[in-house]
Amino acid sequence: MNCNDVRKYFYAFLDDELDVEKNIEVLAHVDMCCECGQRMEKERLLQNRVRETVCEVKAPDYLMEAILRGAEERPNFFALLVKNLLSVRRLVPAIGFAVAMIMVVYLFVIPGSSKKDDVLFLAESKYHSYMMQQLDLDIRSQDPTAIVEYLRGQTNSKIVLPEIGNDATLVGAALSEIDGVKVSQVFYIRGETPVSFMIFCDPDSGSGDSKNIDFSGMKEIFVDEKIVYYGEGYCGHCKIMGWEDAGSQYVVVSMLNSDEILKMLNKT
Numbered sequence: 001m002n003c004n005d006v007r008k009y010f011y012a013f014l015d016d017e018l019d020v021e022k023n024i025e026v027l028a029h030v031d032m033c034c035e036c037g038q039r040m041e042k043e044r045l046l047q048n049r050v051r052e053t054v055c056e057v058k059a060p061d062y063l064m065e066a067i068l069r070g071a072e073e074r075p076n077f078f079a080l081l082v083k084n085l086l087s088v089r090r091l092v093p094a095i096g097f098a099v100a101m102i103m104v105v106y107l108f109v110i111p112g113s114s115k116k117d118d119v120l121f122l123a124e125s126k127y128h129s130y131m132m133q134q135l136d137l138d139i140r141s142q143d144p145t146a147i148v149e150y151l152r153g154q155t156n157s158k159i160v161l162p163e164i165g166n167d168a169t170l171v172g173a174a175l176s177e178i179d180g181v182k183v184s185q186v187f188y189i190r191g192e193t194p195v196s197f198m199i200f201c202d203p204d205s206g207s208g209d210s211k212n213i214d215f216s217g218m219k220e221i222f223v224d225e226k227i228v229y230y231g232e233g234y235c236g237h238c239k240i241m242g243w244e245d246a247g248s249q250y251v252v253v254s255m256l257n258s259d260e261i262l263k264m265l266n267k268t
Contacts, residue, residue: 001029006036010043119183119213120240120251122176123198124233126185127253130174130194137187140172147173147186155182157201162250164188164264168195190264195254201247213249215242223265230258241265 006029012018013026030037129135139150144161147170151159154175168190176183178200185198200213218229223243230241233253241252241261254261 001025003029003033003036006030006033007039010040013040014044014047119178119198119200119249120242121234122178122183123185123196123251123253124235124238124240126174126176126198127194127196127238128235130187130196131255135174137172137174142170144170151175151184151186151199155184155201157182157184158247159184159199159201160246160248161186161199162197162245162265165266167191168264190254190256190260193254193256195252195256195261195264198251198253200249200251213242213251218242221262223262228262228265230261 006026009018009022009026013023018026030040126135130137138154139147141147141150148159148161151157151173168188171187171189171194173184173186176185176198181200183198183200185196188195188197215229218231218240221228221230226243226245228241228243230239232238233240238253238255239258239261241258243250252261252265256264
Protein backbone atom coordinates (compact mmCIF):
# COMPACT_ATOMS: atom_id res chain seq x y z
CA MET A 1 0.00 0.00 0.00
CA ASN A 2 1.11 3.57 -0.67
CA CYS A 3 0.33 6.54 1.57
CA ASN A 4 -2.96 7.42 -0.16
CA ASP A 5 -4.19 3.83 0.13
CA VAL A 6 -3.33 3.60 3.83
CA ARG A 7 -4.97 6.92 4.74
CA LYS A 8 -8.27 5.68 3.33
CA TYR A 9 -8.22 2.97 6.00
CA PHE A 10 -7.19 5.11 9.01
CA TYR A 11 -10.61 5.25 10.65
CA ALA A 12 -11.50 1.65 9.86
CA PHE A 13 -8.15 0.58 11.33
CA LEU A 14 -8.65 2.60 14.52
CA ASP A 15 -12.16 1.18 14.90
CA ASP A 16 -10.95 -2.43 14.38
CA GLU A 17 -13.11 -2.82 11.30
CA LEU A 18 -10.47 -4.16 8.90
CA ASP A 19 -9.93 -7.81 8.13
CA VAL A 20 -6.66 -9.42 9.20
CA GLU A 21 -4.92 -9.00 5.83
CA LYS A 22 -5.73 -5.28 5.48
CA ASN A 23 -4.84 -4.73 9.12
CA ILE A 24 -1.38 -6.22 8.62
CA GLU A 25 -0.80 -4.13 5.47
CA VAL A 26 -1.71 -0.89 7.25
CA LEU A 27 0.49 -1.75 10.24
CA ALA A 28 3.42 -2.59 7.97
CA HIS A 29 3.12 0.74 6.15
CA VAL A 30 2.80 3.00 9.23
CA ASP A 31 5.76 1.21 10.83
CA MET A 32 7.92 2.25 7.86
CA CYS A 33 6.34 5.62 7.00
CA CYS A 34 7.00 8.29 9.60
CA GLU A 35 4.48 10.77 8.15
CA CYS A 36 1.60 8.27 8.06
CA GLY A 37 2.53 7.04 11.51
CA GLN A 38 2.29 10.58 12.90
CA ARG A 39 -1.03 11.18 11.17
CA MET A 40 -2.39 7.92 12.51
CA GLU A 41 -1.35 8.87 16.04
CA LYS A 42 -3.02 12.28 15.78
CA GLU A 43 -6.25 10.64 14.61
CA ARG A 44 -6.07 8.14 17.46
CA LEU A 45 -5.56 10.87 20.09
CA LEU A 46 -8.42 12.93 18.65
CA GLN A 47 -10.72 9.90 18.60
CA ASN A 48 -9.86 9.10 22.23
CA ARG A 49 -10.47 12.69 23.30
CA VAL A 50 -13.87 12.78 21.61
CA ARG A 51 -14.79 9.45 23.20
CA GLU A 52 -13.76 10.67 26.66
CA THR A 53 -15.68 13.91 26.29
CA VAL A 54 -18.82 12.18 25.05
CA CYS A 55 -18.77 9.66 27.89
CA GLU A 56 -18.32 12.38 30.51
CA VAL A 57 -21.43 14.33 29.47
CA LYS A 58 -24.98 13.00 29.56
CA ALA A 59 -27.71 14.90 27.80
CA PRO A 60 -30.72 15.58 30.09
CA ASP A 61 -33.83 13.50 29.40
CA TYR A 62 -35.90 16.62 28.69
CA LEU A 63 -33.42 17.64 25.98
CA MET A 64 -33.70 14.23 24.34
CA GLU A 65 -37.50 14.54 24.45
CA ALA A 66 -37.35 18.00 22.88
CA ILE A 67 -35.08 16.72 20.13
CA LEU A 68 -37.47 13.86 19.36
CA ARG A 69 -40.44 16.25 19.28
CA GLY A 70 -38.53 18.48 16.88
CA ALA A 71 -37.74 15.50 14.66
CA GLU A 72 -41.41 14.59 14.53
CA GLU A 73 -42.23 18.13 13.42
CA ARG A 74 -39.65 17.89 10.61
CA PRO A 75 -40.49 14.58 8.90
CA ASN A 76 -37.59 14.39 6.49
CA PHE A 77 -34.92 11.78 5.96
CA PHE A 78 -32.38 13.35 8.31
CA ALA A 79 -34.88 13.71 11.15
CA LEU A 80 -36.02 10.11 10.70
CA LEU A 81 -32.42 8.90 10.80
CA VAL A 82 -31.75 10.79 14.02
CA LYS A 83 -34.92 9.42 15.65
CA ASN A 84 -33.86 5.87 14.82
CA LEU A 85 -30.36 6.38 16.18
CA LEU A 86 -31.60 8.06 19.35
CA SER A 87 -33.92 5.13 19.97
CA VAL A 88 -30.86 2.91 20.57
CA ARG A 89 -28.98 5.39 22.74
CA ARG A 90 -29.59 3.20 25.80
CA LEU A 91 -27.54 0.50 24.13
CA VAL A 92 -24.89 2.88 22.81
CA PRO A 93 -24.87 6.00 25.05
CA ALA A 94 -21.93 7.63 23.27
CA ILE A 95 -23.61 7.38 19.87
CA GLY A 96 -26.89 8.58 21.34
CA PHE A 97 -25.30 11.67 22.82
CA ALA A 98 -23.27 12.45 19.70
CA VAL A 99 -26.37 12.22 17.53
CA ALA A 100 -28.27 14.33 20.04
CA MET A 101 -25.70 17.07 19.66
CA ILE A 102 -25.98 16.86 15.87
CA MET A 103 -29.73 17.18 16.20
CA VAL A 104 -29.39 20.15 18.51
CA VAL A 105 -27.37 21.88 15.80
CA TYR A 106 -29.93 20.89 13.17
CA LEU A 107 -32.98 21.98 15.17
CA PHE A 108 -31.64 24.86 17.24
CA VAL A 109 -28.36 26.27 15.93
CA ILE A 110 -28.81 26.23 12.16
CA PRO A 111 -32.34 27.72 12.04
CA GLY A 112 -31.51 30.43 14.57
CA SER A 113 -27.90 31.15 13.84
CA SER A 114 -27.95 34.73 12.64
CA LYS A 115 -31.42 36.19 12.24
CA LYS A 116 -32.83 38.96 14.41
CA ASP A 117 -36.20 37.19 14.45
CA ASP A 118 -34.54 34.30 16.27
CA VAL A 119 -33.32 36.17 19.35
CA LEU A 120 -35.64 34.10 21.55
CA PHE A 121 -34.27 30.93 19.99
CA LEU A 122 -30.69 32.05 20.53
CA ALA A 123 -31.36 33.10 24.14
CA GLU A 124 -32.75 29.68 25.01
CA SER A 125 -30.01 27.84 23.15
CA LYS A 126 -27.32 29.73 25.07
CA TYR A 127 -29.15 29.10 28.33
CA HIS A 128 -29.18 25.35 27.72
CA SER A 129 -25.49 25.44 26.81
CA TYR A 130 -24.81 27.18 30.12
CA MET A 131 -26.95 24.66 32.01
CA MET A 132 -24.92 21.82 30.47
CA GLN A 133 -21.64 23.60 31.28
CA GLN A 134 -20.88 23.89 27.56
CA LEU A 135 -20.79 27.70 27.48
CA ASP A 136 -17.69 29.64 28.49
CA LEU A 137 -18.68 33.04 29.85
CA ASP A 138 -16.72 35.98 28.46
CA ILE A 139 -16.61 37.57 31.90
CA ARG A 140 -17.27 36.21 35.38
CA SER A 141 -18.00 38.74 38.10
CA GLN A 142 -20.57 39.52 40.79
CA ASP A 143 -19.90 43.24 40.32
CA PRO A 144 -22.63 44.82 38.13
CA THR A 145 -20.39 47.80 37.31
CA ALA A 146 -17.63 45.54 35.99
CA ILE A 147 -20.14 43.60 33.88
CA VAL A 148 -21.67 46.76 32.41
CA GLU A 149 -18.29 48.33 31.61
CA TYR A 150 -17.10 45.16 29.89
CA LEU A 151 -20.28 44.73 27.82
CA ARG A 152 -20.39 48.40 26.81
CA GLY A 153 -16.79 48.16 25.64
CA GLN A 154 -17.50 45.02 23.63
CA THR A 155 -20.82 46.03 22.08
CA ASN A 156 -20.45 49.82 21.82
CA SER A 157 -23.99 49.97 23.22
CA LYS A 158 -25.59 51.60 26.20
CA ILE A 159 -26.00 48.42 28.25
CA VAL A 160 -28.26 48.71 31.30
CA LEU A 161 -28.70 45.68 33.53
CA PRO A 162 -32.29 44.94 34.58
CA GLU A 163 -33.24 45.66 38.17
CA ILE A 164 -33.96 42.40 39.95
CA GLY A 165 -34.46 41.15 43.50
CA ASN A 166 -31.65 40.59 45.98
CA ASP A 167 -32.27 36.84 46.04
CA ALA A 168 -30.48 36.41 42.70
CA THR A 169 -26.67 36.47 42.44
CA LEU A 170 -24.86 37.83 39.41
CA VAL A 171 -22.54 35.25 37.81
CA GLY A 172 -21.21 36.77 34.57
CA ALA A 173 -22.00 37.40 30.91
CA ALA A 174 -21.49 36.01 27.42
CA LEU A 175 -21.60 37.63 23.98
CA SER A 176 -23.32 36.47 20.78
CA GLU A 177 -23.74 38.04 17.36
CA ILE A 178 -26.94 38.48 15.35
CA ASP A 179 -26.89 40.12 11.91
CA GLY A 180 -23.52 41.63 12.77
CA VAL A 181 -24.84 43.11 16.04
CA LYS A 182 -23.25 41.94 19.29
CA VAL A 183 -25.78 40.79 21.86
CA SER A 184 -25.14 40.51 25.60
CA GLN A 185 -26.51 37.72 27.78
CA VAL A 186 -26.12 38.12 31.54
CA PHE A 187 -26.37 35.13 33.87
CA TYR A 188 -27.63 35.04 37.44
CA ILE A 189 -28.25 32.23 39.90
CA ARG A 190 -31.36 32.13 42.10
CA GLY A 191 -31.17 29.36 44.63
CA GLU A 192 -29.66 26.61 42.50
CA THR A 193 -31.34 27.64 39.24
CA PRO A 194 -29.60 29.75 36.58
CA VAL A 195 -31.44 32.72 35.07
CA SER A 196 -30.27 34.48 31.92
CA PHE A 197 -31.09 37.96 30.62
CA MET A 198 -30.34 38.66 26.97
CA ILE A 199 -30.05 42.38 26.26
CA PHE A 200 -30.62 43.56 22.72
CA CYS A 201 -29.88 47.11 21.58
CA ASP A 202 -28.35 48.61 18.46
CA PRO A 203 -24.71 49.70 18.61
CA ASP A 204 -23.73 53.38 18.68
CA SER A 205 -27.21 54.73 19.34
CA GLY A 206 -27.76 52.37 22.25
CA SER A 207 -31.43 52.19 21.37
CA GLY A 208 -33.30 49.04 20.51
CA ASP A 209 -35.56 48.50 17.56
CA SER A 210 -38.93 47.10 18.60
CA LYS A 211 -38.98 45.03 15.42
CA ASN A 212 -35.81 43.15 16.37
CA ILE A 213 -37.54 40.65 18.65
CA ASP A 214 -40.85 39.12 17.67
CA PHE A 215 -42.94 38.64 20.81
CA SER A 216 -46.09 37.81 18.84
CA GLY A 217 -47.96 34.75 20.05
CA MET A 218 -46.79 35.23 23.64
CA LYS A 219 -49.07 36.11 26.53
CA GLU A 220 -48.94 39.57 28.09
CA ILE A 221 -48.90 40.86 31.65
CA PHE A 222 -48.24 44.31 33.15
CA VAL A 223 -45.26 44.54 35.51
CA ASP A 224 -44.05 47.91 36.85
CA GLU A 225 -46.21 49.69 34.24
CA LYS A 226 -44.64 47.89 31.28
CA ILE A 227 -45.83 44.98 29.15
CA VAL A 228 -44.02 41.72 29.84
CA TYR A 229 -44.44 38.92 27.29
CA TYR A 230 -44.19 35.36 28.55
CA GLY A 231 -44.49 31.78 27.41
CA GLU A 232 -42.82 28.37 27.37
CA GLY A 233 -39.44 27.80 25.80
CA TYR A 234 -38.92 25.66 22.72
CA CYS A 235 -37.76 22.77 24.93
CA GLY A 236 -41.09 22.78 26.78
CA HIS A 237 -39.44 22.97 30.20
CA CYS A 238 -38.04 26.47 30.63
CA LYS A 239 -39.88 29.79 30.65
CA ILE A 240 -39.20 32.79 28.43
CA MET A 241 -40.15 36.38 29.20
CA GLY A 242 -39.41 39.57 27.30
CA TRP A 243 -40.03 43.29 27.51
CA GLU A 244 -38.84 46.66 26.27
CA ASP A 245 -37.37 49.32 28.52
CA ALA A 246 -35.48 52.56 27.84
CA GLY A 247 -34.79 51.69 24.21
CA SER A 248 -33.51 48.17 24.94
CA GLN A 249 -35.18 44.79 24.79
CA TYR A 250 -34.70 42.05 27.38
CA VAL A 251 -35.29 38.31 27.14
CA VAL A 252 -35.29 36.14 30.27
CA VAL A 253 -34.82 32.39 30.08
CA SER A 254 -34.95 30.14 33.14
CA MET A 255 -36.13 26.82 34.49
CA LEU A 256 -37.82 28.82 37.26
CA ASN A 257 -41.59 29.01 36.99
CA SER A 258 -43.24 32.20 35.79
CA ASP A 259 -44.21 33.39 39.28
CA GLU A 260 -40.62 33.13 40.53
CA ILE A 261 -39.31 35.07 37.54
CA LEU A 262 -41.95 37.75 38.04
CA LYS A 263 -40.90 38.07 41.70
CA MET A 264 -37.38 38.81 40.49
CA LEU A 265 -38.68 41.45 38.08
CA ASN A 266 -40.83 42.99 40.83
CA LYS A 267 -37.69 43.12 43.01
CA THR A 268 -39.48 41.45 45.94
